[in-house]
Amino acid sequence: MKLQVDQLEIGYAKPKLAYAEKLKIETGKLIGVIGVNGSGKSTLLNSLQGSLKVISGNIYIKHKPIQSYAKHELAKLISIVKSQAEISGALKVQEIISLGRQPYTDWLGRLSSVDQQKVDDALNLLEVKDLKNRYFNKLSDGQKQRVMIARAFAQDTPFILLDEPVTHLDLYHQAIVFDLLKNISHQKNKAVVFSSHQINELLDICDDLIIIMDGKIMQNSVENWLQNDQLNHLFTSDNIKFDKETKRFRLL
Amino acid sequence: MLGLILMFLINISLGSVDIDLLDTIRILAGSEVVKDSHQYIVLEYRLPKALSAVVVGCGLSISGLLMQTLFRNPLAGPYVLGLSSGGSLGVALLIMGSSLFGGSFAIMAQSKYAVILSASLGSFLVLLLVVASLWRVRNTMALLIIGLMMASFTSAIVSVLSYFTTADNLQQYVFWSMGSLGRLNWDDLIIITGLLIIGVLVCVGLLKKLNAFLLGEDYAESMGVNTKKTRFLMIAITGLLAGSITAFAGPIAFIGLTVPHLARQLFNTGNHFVLLPAILLIGSLIMLLCETFSQLPGSAYMLPINAVTSFIGAPVVIWLILKKQNLIF
Numbered sequence: 280m281k282l283q284v285d286q287l288e289i290g291y292a293k294p295k296l297a298y299a300e301k302l303k304i305e306t307g308k309l310i311g312v313i314g315v316n317g318s319g320k321s322t323l324l325n326s327l328q329g330s331l332k333v334i335s336g337n338i339y340i341k342h343k344p345i346q347s348y349a350k351h352e353l354a355k356l357i358s359i360v361k362s363q364a365e366i367s368g369a370l371k372v373q374e375i376i377s378l379g380r381q382p383y384t385d386w387l388g389r390l391s392s393v394d395q396q397k398v399d400d401a402l403n404l405l406e407v408k409d410l411k412n413r414y415f416n417k418l419s420d421g422q423k424q425r426v427m428i429a430r431a432f433a434q435d436t437p438f439i440l441l442d443e444p445v446t447h448l449d450l451y452h453q454a455i456v457f458d459l460l461k462n463i464s465h466q467k468n469k470a471v472v473f474s475s476h477q478i479n480e481l482l483d484i485c486d487d488l489i490i491i492m493d494g495k496i497m498q499n500s501v502e503n504w505l506q507n508d509q510l511n512h513l514f515t516s517d518n519i520k521f522d523k524e525t526k527r528f529r530l531l
Numbered sequence: 532m533l534g535l536i537l538m539f540l541i542n543i544s545l546g547s548v549d550i551d552l553l554d555t556i557r558i559l560a561g562s563e564v565v566k567d568s569h570q571y572i573v574l575e576y577r578l579p580k581a582l583s584a585v586v587v588g589c590g591l592s593i594s595g596l597l598m599q600t601l602f603r604n605p606l607a608g609p610y611v612l613g614l615s616s617g618g619s620l621g622v623a624l625l626i627m628g629s630s631l632f633g634g635s636f637a638i639m640a641q642s643k644y645a646v647i648l649s650a651s652l653g654s655f656l657v658l659l660l661v662v663a664s665l666w667r668v669r670n671t672m673a674l675l676i677i678g679l680m681m682a683s684f685t686s687a688i689v690s691v692l693s694y695f696t697t698a699d700n701l702q703q704y705v706f707w708s709m710g711s712l713g714r715l716n717w718d719d720l721i722i723i724t725g726l727l728i729i730g731v732l733v734c735v736g737l738l739k740k741l742n743a744f745l746l747g748e749d750y751a752e753s754m755g756v757n758t759k760k761t762r763f764l765m766i767a768i769t770g771l772l773a774g775s776i777t778a779f780a781g782p783i784a785f786i787g788l789t790v791p792h793l794a795r796q797l798f799n800t801g802n803h804f805v806l807l808p809a810i811l812l813i814g815s816l817i818m819l820l821c822e823t824f825s826q827l828p829g830s831a832y833m834l835p836i837n838a839v840t841s842f843i844g845a846p847v848v849i850w851l852i853l854k855k856q857n858l859i860f
Contacts, residue, residue, distance in 0.1 A: 354755030369801025
């Protein structure tokens with residue numbers, strides 16, 4: 280399945296924050312979103328999800344504009360993981376992940392056997408099964424992040440959008456989360472789009488990179504990005520250079 | 532549930548006139564009467580009062596739960612929408628303002644229904660102002676602050692009025708502001724029970740969405756919840772319940788804030804499917820308990836109900852915080 284973007288202008292008000300000529304987000308791909316602070320990463324993710332009105336242009340899923348989907352239909356197509364959210368501490372991990380099934384359950388929110396299976400799958404895949412009876416406010420940051428990804432996974436949507444999923448995590452937990460995202464996209468055939476500042480790691484693990492630079496949103500495969508020179512201009516500072524040999528940004 | 536029935540009976544059997552528990556049950560059951568005066572006291576005074584306690588307890592608890600879920604803040608309660616402060620302002624203007632304007636106002640101020648009407652109007656207007664600010668601010672935390680500021684502002688007006696009014700009027704206002712369940716007769720009771728039933732039914736329809744709200748509005752929206760509509764309904768129910776209760780019984784503090792926390796602690800969950808029945812039960816129980824205390828069993832004196840609920844509510848909140856080192860929504 281594909282999510283396509285055509286001549287999109289995004290931002291909270293005019294003038295626009297950034298412009299995308301074309302974007303193509305396909306299931307089975309891990310796509311990183313990169314840009315300096317304030318460049319519009321979150322704005323892009325919110326726009327793609329449909330929670331933020333775009334200034335102009337269109338976002339299509341299955342060739343249908345996302346505004347034409349009802350809320351509960353869209354909830355079966357796109358799930359999100361926020362960078363910061365105040366989650367009720369009175370909920371258990373299992374309850375939070377079960378909430379991901381809301382688009383599929385009846386008005387009482389009862390889980391069918393299929394729903395239960397999806398919740399179990401999410402608990403297993405994100406390795407949070409041992410935590411399932413713990414309360415959310417008793418978890419570490421790394422555990423919380425995994426639980427919220429598990430919730431999105433349980434929602435079973437072809438598209439998962441994550442806003443800076445590793446920002447508050449140490450290197451070890453960053454590696455775990457990146458690995459999980461890769462698994463979800465490649466093995467579970469989902470389009471996983473996530474923003475991050477860990478640019479070096481993204482070059483290693485992602486299939487595509489969406490880079491927001493000077494108000495332009497550009498998508499390319501990682502190989503193509505490595506071949507052209509644009510990465511060098513990502514940061515305006517002379518102190519940061521991209522080294523093609525090691526595929527690494529360096530502080531000079 | 533059993534405790535609730537027992538508490539209900541105990542509440543009815545206690546009061547300034549000594550009627551024993553068995554007699555009370557006999558009167559309620561409609562069997563042969565020992566004393567006509569006892570029957571009158573039980574059926575026309577104590578029974579509506581006890582039922583009012585149940586309805587008020589339920590209504591305020593629902594309002595509190597909805598506000599805590601909406602604002603995702605453990606300290607939210609019906610008052611954040613400015614309902615009780617608006618009601619107080621309305622009544623203050625009627626009772627104390629009437630002496631300033633004189634004339635027909637002063638006569639009107641004596642009528643019970645004028646008080647109810649002005650309290651409703653006051654609550655409604657302040658609620659309207661708070662909701663109108665929803666158009667401008669999307670942030671619920673900002674709305675919480677607006678509600679609190681509105682409360683300070685109205686209480687300032689009330690202070691000014693109190694300063695200039697006569698002692699008699701001030702006393703009348705202070706009496707109202709202490710709240711009383713004894714003011715409700717059967718007709719009033721039917722009105723607020725009807726509103727409570729509407730509130731509970733809408734709430735039942737919202738339960739699934741309320742659970743989604745526990746993750747925040749963005750997550751709720753992404754799971755297919757129409758957050759605008761849900762938020763509107765939550766505010767509407769709270770306005771309806773807390774507003775009408777303030778109008779009929781005066782301001783009653785702490786029930787809306789405390790009961791949802793007690794339910795969360797007792798049942799160890801934030802799941803609204805568990806919390807709704809739990810707060811209805813706990814809310815009625817606590818309100819009956821407060822009402823029983825306020826009658827000062829064995830004496831002819833009455834304590835103001837608003838003071839009793841604070842007496843019990845405030846220490847309970849402190850106790851919960853000390854026990855859990857935290858309050859969660």
